[in-house]
Amino acid sequence: MEIIEKIKTNKSNDNLTEIQKICLHKLQSCPLPNPKSELWRLSNKSKFSNFLDYSVNQKDSKFELPYPKNSQSTIRLIIGENYQIKLIEKNYSIQQLSEDELQKYIKEQISFFKQNENWSDLLNMSLSCKNNILGLKINGSKIPPIEIFSNASSNSLNAKTLVIFLEKNCDVELLQVNLGKENSSLSQSTFFCLKENSSVNHGVVSYGENRSNLLNSLNVIQQKNSAYNLGSLHFKFNYARFEISIKQTAGNAKTTIKGMQITKKDEQISTYTKIEFNGPNGFLDQINKSLADDKSHAIFEGSIIVPKIAQRTDASQLSRNLLLSNLAQIDTKPQLEIIADDVKCKHGATISQLNEEELFYMRTRGITLTEASKLQLSSYFQEIISFIPISKDRWDLLDKLLNEN
Amino acid sequence: MVNENLVKDVVKEPYKYGFVTDIETDKIEKGLNEDIIKLISQKKEEPKFLLDFRLKAFKKWKKMKEPDWATLGYKKIDYQDIIYYSAPKQKEKISSLDEVDPKLLETFDKLGIPLTEQKKLTNVAVDAVFDSVSIATTFREELAEHGVIFCSISEAVKNHADLIEKYLGTVVPASDNYFAALNSAVFSDGSFVYIPKGVTCPMDLSSYFRINSGDSGQFERTLIIAEESSSVSYLEGCTAPMFDTNTLHAAVVELVALDDASIKYSTVQNWYAGDEEGIGGIFNFVTKRGKCLGKRSKISWSQVETGSAITWKYPSCLLLGEESVGEFYSVALTNNLQQADTGTKMIHIGPKTKSTIVSKGISAGKSKNSYRGLVKMGTKATGSRNYSQCDSMLIGDQASANTFPYIKSQQPNSEIEHEASTCRISEDQLFYLQSRGIEFEEAVSMMVSGFCRDVFNQLPMEFAAEADKLLALKLEGSVG
Numbered sequence: 001m002e003i004i005e006k007i008k009t010n011k012s013n014d015n016l017t018e019i020q021k022i023c024l025h026k027l028q029s030c031p032l033p034n035p036k037s038e039l040w041r042l043s044n045k046s047k048f049s050n051f052l053d054y055s056v057n058q059k060d061s062k063f064e065l066p067y068p069k070n071s072q073s074t075i076r077l078i079i080g081e082n083y084q085i086k087l088i089e090k091n092y093s094i095q096q097l098s099e100d101e102l103q104k105y106i107k108e109q110i111s112f113f114k115q116n117e118n119w120s121d122l123l124n125m126s127l128s129c130k131n132n133i134l135g136l137k138i139n140g141s142k143i144p145p146i147e148i149f150s151n152a153s154s155n156s157l158n159a160k161t162l163v164i165f166l167e168k169n170c171d172v173e174l175l176q177v178n179l180g181k182e183n184s185s186l187s188q189s190t191f192f193c194l195k196e197n198s199s200v201n202h203g204v205v206s207y208g209e210n211r212s213n214l215l216n217s218l219n220v221i222q223q224k225n226s227a228y229n230l231g232s233l234h235f236k237f238n239y240a241r242f243e244i245s246i247k248q249t250a251g252n253a254k255t256t257i258k259g260m261q262i263t264k265k266d267e268q269i270s271t272y273t274k275i276e277f278n279g280p281n282g283f284l285d286q287i288n289k290s291l292a293d294d295k296s297h298a299i300f301e302g303s304i305i306v307p308k309i310a311q312r313t314d315a316s317q318l319s320r321n322l323l324l325s326n327l328a329q330i331d332t333k334p335q336l337e338i339i340a341d342d343v344k345c346k347h348g349a350t351i352s353q354l355n356e357e358e359l360f361y362m363r364t365r366g367i368t369l370t371e372a373s374k375l376q377l378s379s380y381f382q383e384i385i386s387f388i389p390i391s392k393d394r395w396d397l398l399d400k401l402l403n404e405n
Numbered sequence: 406m407v408n409e410n411l412v413k414d415v416v417k418e419p420y421k422y423g424f425v426t427d428i429e430t431d432k433i434e435k436g437l438n439e440d441i442i443k444l445i446s447q448k449k450e451e452p453k454f455l456l457d458f459r460l461k462a463f464k465k466w467k468k469m470k471e472p473d474w475a476t477l478g479y480k481k482i483d484y485q486d487i488i489y490y491s492a493p494k495q496k497e498k499i500s501s502l503d504e505v506d507p508k509l510l511e512t513f514d515k516l517g518i519p520l521t522e523q524k525k526l527t528n529v530a531v532d533a534v535f536d537s538v539s540i541a542t543t544f545r546e547e548l549a550e551h552g553v554i555f556c557s558i559s560e561a562v563k564n565h566a567d568l569i570e571k572y573l574g575t576v577v578p579a580s581d582n583y584f585a586a587l588n589s590a591v592f593s594d595g596s597f598v599y600i601p602k603g604v605t606c607p608m609d610l611s612s613y614f615r616i617n618s619g620d621s622g623q624f625e626r627t628l629i630i631a632e633e634s635s636s637v638s639y640l641e642g643c644t645a646p647m648f649d650t651n652t653l654h655a656a657v658v659e660l661v662a663l664d665d666a667s668i669k670y671s672t673v674q675n676w677y678a679g680d681e682e683g684i685g686g687i688f689n690f691v692t693k694r695g696k697c698l699g700k701r702s703k704i705s706w707s708q709v710e711t712g713s714a715i716t717w718k719y720p721s722c723l724l725l726g727e728e729s730v731g732e733f734y735s736v737a738l739t740n741n742l743q744q745a746d747t748g749t750k751m752i753h754i755g756p757k758t759k760s761t762i763v764s765k766g767i768s769a770g771k772s773k774n775s776y777r778g779l780v781k782m783g784t785k786a787t788g789s790r791n792y793s794q795c796d797s798m799l800i801g802d803q804a805s806a807n808t809f810p811y812i813k814s815q816q817p818n819s820e821i822e823h824e825a826s827t828c829r830i831s832e833d834q835l836f837y838l839q840s841r842g843i844e845f846e847e848a849v850s851m852m853v854s855g856f857c858r859d860v861f862n863q864l865p866m867e868f869a870a871e872a873d874k875l876l877a878l879k880l881e882g883s884v885g
Contacts, residue, residue, distance in 0.1 A: 308802055311802075324817055326816070329813070330813070331812065333809065334808075335808055336807060336808040336827055338805060338807065340799075341799040341804065343828075344828060345827040346825060347808070349821070351782075351814040351819075351820070352821070
C-alpha cells in the first residue's frame with residue numbers, strides 16, 4: 001500500500017504532468033476502490049494489496065521478448081521505449097499523437113470517469129509518466145499487423161498507457177501483449193477511438209509469470225458504422241483484472257468480443273465488461289470463457305446497457321465456464337439493463353466440468369483420458385484463440401495452454 | 406404499427422379492491438420502541454420466549470441499515486410514523502364464524518374470498534388476516550381430523566408453543582436482513598401450518614391478507630412445517646384499499662420440509678399499486694425462504710406479482726437434504742410507475758440437489774422491473790443441477806427491464822445453466838392474430854398469457870384462472 005500512502009501525501013510535485021496531477025487529485029479523495037461495490041466485491045483483498053505493494057518504476061529495464069522474432073510483415077512497438085513514429089506509406093500512415101492531442105483526449109476521457117468504475121485508469125494515469133504513454137493515429141488500409149508490448153520489471157509496479165485513434169475508413173489488425181515478470185505489477189490502460197467506418201481486430205494476450213499482477217483496463221469508443229472485434233486471453237497471473245468499457249456513441253456499430261481467462265494454483269483472474277449502446281441499431285456478440293483449476297478463482301461480470309435511444313439493438317452475451325477442481329471457484333454475473341422496447345437482448349451462462357459422455361466416447365476409441373481431456377480443452381480454447389489476430393500463425397498459444405495443462 | 410392510443414385506452418381498469426371497510430379498530434400509537442414491542446406482545450398474551458425473540462430482533466434492527474442495492478427508488482420510510490398494531494374490535498373469543506363482525510365477512514365476500522362455511526364446495530381452507538390480526542380460519546375441524554394444524558400464528562403461539570419455539574426464526578433468522586429483523590420485532594399475525602408425518606393435506610390451504618388501515622403497516626409471519634412424507638399446497642392472496650400514502654408491508658415466510666415432504670407455495674400479490682402518477686401504493690418488502698431439510702424434500706414457489714408500488718422480494722430455497730428440489734416460477738408485471746426488484750436464491754448445499762427457475766417479467770408504462778437471482782453451488786453439492794430461464798417483455802418505450810443473475814459455483818461436479826432474453830410484443834404475431842379477427846386488446850392479452858404460460862401451468866387451478874384475468878386487466882391500456 002506504499003503507493004496509496006504516496007498518493008495521499010503527494011500534494012504537488014513539479015515533475016508531474018498535468019494529467020498526472022488531475023488523476024492524483026481525484027484519487028486523493030478516495031485512494032482505494034470501494035470494496036463493497038459490485039466491481040470490487042469479489043476481488044481478493046490481500047492479492048490486491050500485494051499489487052500495490054511494489055514501488056513505482058518509471059524506467060524500463062530492457063527485456064528479451066519471449067515471443068517469435070519479428071518478421072518484416074509486422075510492426076512491433078514497445079511501450080516505454082522512446083520512439084519517433086512516423087510511418088507514411090502509399091496506403092496508410094501511422095503517426096505518433098502530439099502531446100497536445102494526447103492531453104486533450106485523455107483529459108476529455110477523465111471528465112467522464114467515475115471514481116469507482118475507473119479506479120484502475122485513475123491509478124494508471126497518475127503513475128504513468130510521459131515516456132510510458134504511447135499515442136498513435138492510424139489511417140488507411142492494408143496496414144501490416146501491429147504488435148504492441150507492455151511489460152513490468154520484477155519487484156516493481158509499472159504503469160503503461162496506450163492511446164489509439166483509428167481514422168475514418170481505416171482497417172487494422174492489432175495485437176497487444178502484456179507481460180508480467182516474476183513478482184511484478186503492471187497497470188495497463190488502453191484507449192481506443194474508432195472513427196466512422198473504421199474497423200479493428202484487436203487482440204489482447206496477457207501472460208504472467210510467477211506471482212505477477214495485472215490491472216488491465218480497456219476503454220473503447222465506437223462511432224457510427226465502426227466494427228470492433230476483440231479477442232482476449234489472460235493467464236498465469238497471480239492476480240489480474242481485465243476491465244472493458246465499450247461505448248457505441250451513435251449506434252449502428254458492431255462489437256464482437258471473445259475472451260478467455262485461465263486460472264490455476266491460487267490465482268484470481270477477473271473480467272468486467274460494460275457495454276453501452278447510445279444509439280440505435282447497435283450489435284453485440286460476446287462470449288467469455290473461464291477455466292478454473294486447483295484453488296483458483298475466476299470471475300466474470302458483464303453488463304449490457306440499452307437506454308431508450310438504442311432501439312433495434314441486438315445484443316447477446318454468453319458466459320461459459322469450466323470448473324475443474326473441488327477447491328476452485330467461479331463467479332459469473334451477466335446482466336442486462338434495458339429501457340428501449342424494440343430490442344433483442346439475451347444472455348446465457350453455464351458452469352460445468354468436461355463432458356463425461358464425450359470423454360467416455362473417446363476412451364472407447366482408444367484415446368487415453370489425458371489425451372481425451374486435452375482434445376476437449378483444445379476445442380474449448382480454439383474458439384477464442386482463433387479469434388485473436390496475428391497470433392494464429394506465429395504464437396502457438398494453443399500449444400502453450402495445452403502443454404501447461 | 407401498433408396504435409398507441411388504442412392500447413392505452415384498452416386497459417384502464419380501476420383497482421377494484423380499493424375500498425375501505427368502515428370498522429372500529431383497536432390501534433396503538435405510532436412509533437417503534439421497546440415499549441411498543443412489549444405492548445404488542447402483551448396484547449397477544451405471548452410467552453416470554455417470544456417477547457425475548459422480538460426484543461433481540463429489535464436490538465439487531467436498530468444496528469442495521471436499510472438495504473440500498475436494489476434498483477429501486479422510493480421516498481425514505483419513516484419507521485416512527487407507522488402504526489405497528491391495528492386490529493378490528495370484536496368479541497374476545499370467537500367460537501364460530503357467525504360471531505365474526507358481519508362487516509368483516511362482507512369485506513372478504515367482496516374480495517371473493519369464501520369465508521362462510523356454506524361455500525364448502527370450493528374446498529379451500531382460508532385463514533383471513535385483516536390488518537394485524539387473523540379474523541377467521543375455515544375448515545378447521547376437517548383439517549384437525551387429519552392432524553393438520555392450520556391456524557393463525559397467534560393461536561399457534563398459545564396452543565403449539567413447542568413447535569413455534571423450535572422452528573420460528575430457523576429459516577429466516579432475525580438478523581437475516583433489515584426487513585426480516587423489523588418483522589421479527591413487530592410481527593402481529595399470520596398463518597401457521599403443520600402437516601404431520603405421512604399426511605397429504607386433504608385440501609388447499611389459503612391465507613388472505615387485507616390491509617385496511619392507511620397508516621398502519623402489515624407485518625405478518627407465516628410458518629409452514631411439513632413433516633416426513635407429507636405434502637401441502639398453500640395459496641396466498643393480498644389486497645389493500647387505495648390511499649394517497651404509502652403503506653409498509655414487511656412479511657416473513659418460513660417453510661420447512663423434512664424427508665420426502667413437499668410444499669407448494671403460491672402467491673397472487675395484488676396490493677394497491679398507486680395511481681398513474683405513482684401516488685400511494687404499498688411498499689412490499691418480503692423475505693420468503695424455504696429450507697429443504699430432509700432427503701428428497703421439495704419446495705416450490707410460484708408467484709404472480711402484479712400489485713405494490715415497490716416490490717422487494719426474493720423467495721428462496723436452501724437445499725440441504727440429499728436430492729432435494731427447489732423450484733421458482735414467477736410472473737412479475739409492472740405498469741405505470743411501479744418498481745419491482747424480485748427473483749430468487751437457490752443455495753445448493755446437499756448433494757444431488759436440483760433447482761429450476763422460470764421468471765417472466767413484463768414491464769409497461771414507466772415502470773421498472775428487475776430480476777435478481779442467486780444460484781450457488783456449495784462444495785458438497787456434488788451432482789447438483791440448476792436451470793434458470795428469465796425472460797422479459799417490454800411494452801412501451803419508457804419501461805425498463807433489468808436482469809441481474811449472480812451465479813457462483815464451488816463444485817466442479819455440478820451443472821448450472823442460465824438463459825435470459827428480452828423482447829417486445831411481436832408485431833408479426835399481433836398482425837396475424839388481428840387478421841384472424843381477434844381484437845387488438847385480446848390479441849395482446851393472449852400473447853402475454855402465452856408468454857407466462859410456463860408459470861401459470863404451475864399455479865393451482867383457481868389461481869391460474871385468476872392470474873390470467875388479473876394480468877389482462879392490469880395490462881389494459883398500457884400497450885404501445
